[in-house]
Amino acid sequence: MKDKVLRYIKEHSMLNPGDRVLVALSGGPDSVCLIHLLHTLEEELNIKCFAAHINHCLRGEDSDKDEAYAEELCGRLNITFFSKKIDINLWAKEKGISTEMAGREARYDFFEFIKNEYSLNKIALAHNANDQAETILMRMIRGTGSEGLRGIRPVRDGIFIRPILILSRKEIEEYCEENNLNPRIDKTNLEELYYRNKIRLQLIPYIQENFNPNIISSLNRLAILEDIDNDFIDKEADINYEKFCIRDSKEIIIKKDAFSVHRAVLSRLIRKAFNDASGFSSNFEKVHVEDIIALQKQGTGKSISLPGGMSAENRYSDIYLVNKNLISAKGYREEYLIKDLKDIKDELTGGLNVFSKEFNYTLVFKLTVSSEKIQLKNNNAVKYFDFDKIKGSIILRSRKDGDRFNPLGMKGTKKLKDIFIDLKIPQVKRNEIPLICFDDDIAWIIGYKISDKYKVDINTKNILQINIESEAVMNERRF
Numbered sequence: 001m002k003d004k005v006l007r008y009i010k011e012h013s014m015l016n017p018g019d020r021v022l023v024a025l026s027g028g029p030d031s032v033c034l035i036h037l038l039h040t041l042e043e044e045l046n047i048k049c050f051a052a053h054i055n056h057c058l059r060g061e062d063s064d065k066d067e068a069y070a071e072e073l074c075g076r077l078n079i080t081f082f083s084k085k086i087d088i089n090l091w092a093k094e095k096g097i098s099t100e101m102a103g104r105e106a107r108y109d110f111f112e113f114i115k116n117e118y119s120l121n122k123i124a125l126a127h128n129a130n131d132q133a134e135t136i137l138m139r140m141i142r143g144t145g146s147e148g149l150r151g152i153r154p155v156r157d158g159i160f161i162r163p164i165l166i167l168s169r170k171e172i173e174e175y176c177e178e179n180n181l182n183p184r185i186d187k188t189n190l191e192e193l194y195y196r197n198k199i200r201l202q203l204i205p206y207i208q209e210n211f212n213p214n215i216i217s218s219l220n221r222l223a224i225l226e227d228i229d230n231d232f233i234d235k236e237a238d239i240n241y242e243k244f245c246i247r248d249s250k251e252i253i254i255k256k257d258a259f260s261v262h263r264a265v266l267s268r269l270i271r272k273a274f275n276d277a278s279g280f281s282s283n284f285e286k287v288h289v290e291d292i293i294a295l296q297k298q299g300t301g302k303s304i305s306l307p308g309g310m311s312a313e314n315r316y317s318d319i320y321l322v323n324k325n326l327i328s329a330k331g332y333r334e335e336y337l338i339k340d341l342k343d344i345k346d347e348l349t350g351g352l353n354v355f356s357k358e359f360n361y362t363l364v365f366k367l368t369v370s371s372e373k374i375q376l377k378n379n380n381a382v383k384y385f386d387f388d389k390i391k392g393s394i395i396l397r398s399r400k401d402g403d404r405f406n407p408l409g410m411k412g413t414k415k416l417k418d419i420f421i422d423l424k425i426p427q428v429k430r431n432e433i434p435l436i437c438f439d440d441d442i443a444w445i446i447g448y449k450i451s452d453k454y455k456v457d458i459n460t461k462n463i464l465q466i467n468i469e470s471e472a473v474m475n476e477r478r479f
Contacts, residue, residue: 001175012161014155017046017047019045019047019121020118021124022051022123023049024052026126026184027066027067029183033126033167034124035051035124036176036179036181050079051074051079052082053066053081053084056103059187067085088103091106121159123159123161129165129166132152133216133219133220136149136222146233151226237272243258252273253318254321256318256319267289278306278308278321284306288306296314300316300317310323311324315424335357338354338365345367349366350366351365351366352366359396361468363467365394365465366464367463369461380447384463384464385466386456386457386464388462391439392439393438394436397434397437398434399430399431404442406452407451407452408450408451416445441454
């Protein structure tokens with residue numbers, strides 16, 4: 001048994017010399033077998049074991065006896081023991097979640113606290129081969145894809161490890177008996193009230209008796225094969241994600257060429273893009289992947305809603321995954337840079353720096369006499385205006401309803417919305433584009449166009465140079 005677990009640990013690179021391992025210890029056969037095995041391997045692996053126990057207060061006196069047993073066992077093995085008592089029913093009620101989910105949250109929060117507080121770097125969990133089989137059957141019944149058939153992973157995030165995932169429940173019970181460990185038995189595991197318990201107590205025995213007596217090992221073998229195949233697909237998806245996906249402000253852009261890759265890879269790529277854009281993965285299902293693929297084949301401007309306040313938009317066959325919560329939270333922004341331009345004419349001759357807190361830009365204003373024959377630069381971050389045509393204040397703001405603009409070289413004004421459409425600027429980016437205004441007139445759509453109304457011409461006597469010192473503007477991305 002010890003050699004079998006040791007090989008499994010090495011096969012999956014679970015532990016390294018010097019690791020400080022926190023073992024989740026409930027007091028039941030699985031966790032007792034786990035901590036005892038790791039304790040016997042401490043010297044050989046050059047690791048140090050610690051134990052953590054949560055008293056969920058679900059079984060009255062039995063819960064207290066579980067805690068006492070776990071502490072006594074760690075005392076015998078000379079293992080540092082941590083415990084915490086939490087009323088899980090109350091926790092679940094306060095959070096509006098199931099008791100099972102509340103218990104999981106409480107355990108993982110406690111494990112994470114201990115790991116950080118005592119500089120531990122691994123957390124060992126006691127899932128076994130039967131747990132693996134039950135998980136796969138549960139997912140198959142619910143309609144999982146190939147990724148779900150991987151079941152429980154031996155290692156997760158380089159922190160959570162499952163050293164006895166290779167052992168059956170029968171092997172674990174025999175190990176506990178041979179070593180006189182006398183673990184605690186949770187009687188609720190024998191009650192057919194929970195979904196998993198029904199699979200454990202009804203479905204698996206039925207399959208063993210009528211179809212395959214080795215169903216546990218068969219399902220574990222399936223998990224291993226699926227893990228190998230999925231690992232390859234994941235790596236291909238990561239390669240193509242780097243190639244075809246771009247993070248731009250509050251959105252993820254999936255370039256149209258991504259939709260030509262194999263469907264298996266594309267599905268993972270879309271899921272990864274959604275996770276990165278939203279910050280979560282729950283409630284994003286196969287139907288949403290299919291909807292995004294269908295959307296990409298439709299015309300530009302089409303969009304769909306996705307879970308968690310997300311949306312997907314087709315912009316010239318590229319798909320933009322947009323977090324609408326972040327965009328709506330930004331809102332309208334406006335900041336007066338110079339209250340009255342004429343009052344500070346002398347200061348402008350030497351150059352005046354103004355920092356915008358709202359937009360995180362530094363703007364440099366400088367007044368130049370046109371007779372000096374300055375060389376006008378064609379630069380996104382530097383623009384020139386006829387100073388004598390400017391009245392009142394200089395304002396930096398975002399767009400608002402009804403905005404109109406007089407583009408350079410055009411007579412009359414045009415709706416700002418239509419200009420953005422002509423420039424192919426995505427709708428979600430329009431609120432982020434700063435506008436330099438002279439009183440109510442838009443003089444400069446920063447990064448794009450200046451107004452014809454304030455252009456420098458042969459009659460100009462005084463030129464106002466405005467320089468935006470911002471790497472984001474100087475490297476403005478074109479659409």
